[in-house]
Amino acid sequence: MEEKQNPNSHKRLRQLETSNYWSELPLDLLNLVFQRLSFANFQRAKSVCSSWHSASRQSVPKSQIHWLILFPENINKEKSCKLFNPEEKDKLYKTQDLGLEFGRSLCIATYGSWLLMQDSKYTDNSLYIVNLFTRERINLPPVESQIGMVNVEIIWNTMYLFRISNMKTESTSKVMHIQSPMFWIDENTKDYIVIWGLGFRCVVSAKKGDTSWYQLPETLTCLDMVYKDRKLYFLSLFGSFKIFNLSGDIAQQTFQCGLKPEIFQLGKELGQLSSSWCVIDTKLVVTVTGIVLKVKKLWRKRSRTWSFQVFKIYASGLLKEPELIKSLGDESMLLDQGITVLVNDTDGFIRNCIYFSGNDHEKNTNNIFIFNLNTQKTEPLHKFDRSLAQFSRAAQWFLPSFTHTRC
Secondary structure (H helix, E strand, O other): OOOOOOHHHHHHHHHHHHHHHOOOOOHHHHHHHHOOOOOOHHHHHHHHHHHHHHHHHHOOOOOOOOOEEEEEOOOOOOOEEEEEOOOOOEEEEEOOOOOOHHOOEEEEEEOEEEEEEEEEOOOOOOEEEEOOOOOOOOEEEOOOOOEEOOEEEEEOOOOEEEEOOOOOOOOOEEEEEEEEEEEEEEEOOOOOEEEEOOOOOOOOEEEOOOOOOOEEOOOOOOOEEEEEEEEEEEEOOOEEEEEEOOOOOOOEEEEEOOOOOOOOOOOOOOOOOOOOOOEEEEEEEEEOOOOOEEEEEEEEEEOOEEEEEEEEEOOOOOEEEEEOOOOOOOEEHHHHOEEEEEEOOOOOOOOOOOEEEOOOOOOOOOOEEEEEEEOOEEEOOOOOOOHHHHHEEEEEEEEEOOOOOOO
């Protein structure tokens, strides 16, 4: 009697053989695959099997895009964050429970997957850096310290009292906020530098191993700053533009020039713009190729509309006369981060646009906009679901890191 065979047995065998083939793909081939994946697909692919997970540690995708992190409003009800990927507009990701201490802190800057946090409840270690995915934390020197002739004390939430002592006169006090905070960190060595302004008083910095904050020379009346490639680009309220080299132990000023001072009020002439426009902010932006831009953020109260003026002020090591530019080419600008990014057709970003928050103090889900330089029109970044109202405390762009990320 002829033995009967299961007609589906060959299919199961083929599936088993195929699964083995997938796990035995050559490392070079896997690297080619991983290099072409987005951050979300990269995380999915590395969980296929142990060999793929091992290969992922040796691969870094060529294309990386910024995500938006949404922070919870009520930390007693929600201790995790939501992540918005421009490539997947109808999907949101949720982080792990980040704990009460994270929830009561305010994110004031980002670099990669690292966040610069300001704890508003305690004076010791009120500033710290934390990795969003691994939760690794680095405490920074106490803000309450003596910086030159300035004594810094926290008085309430994110407000600081700066007492300035002088041997010839009595000490004076002034309440200020942290101005233009930024930082950089090396993913492997954890070397870092953190920079922020003491209001308009001066700019301070701290590197790995420092136990206190150090004052950068000649940095009065800081209006805005950008740090990139170990250089600090500095713009003062009165138009002084400077570049500092921070690659060594001591900051070295390498460039200085004077620009037209900024005027932040109604009724002033703004070039070709009507006097009904108000300049409410001026930011420095460094492009992908290292060109420095000065960006004026404008608001028209009557029509409740935004506009921008973008000037090229520095390029190729030579100062140019401020040149009004109307196109960013294949780049888009993340204004709050002070950078531009290259845009591909599939990464969810739009070329020649400025991504910005309507109010710098309220970077929430309903307050992130896109200004199109071609059409001169503004639209919301995304129509988020009403259920995200609990994540309206703040929003920040960040660049997810592919190294040792927990899913």
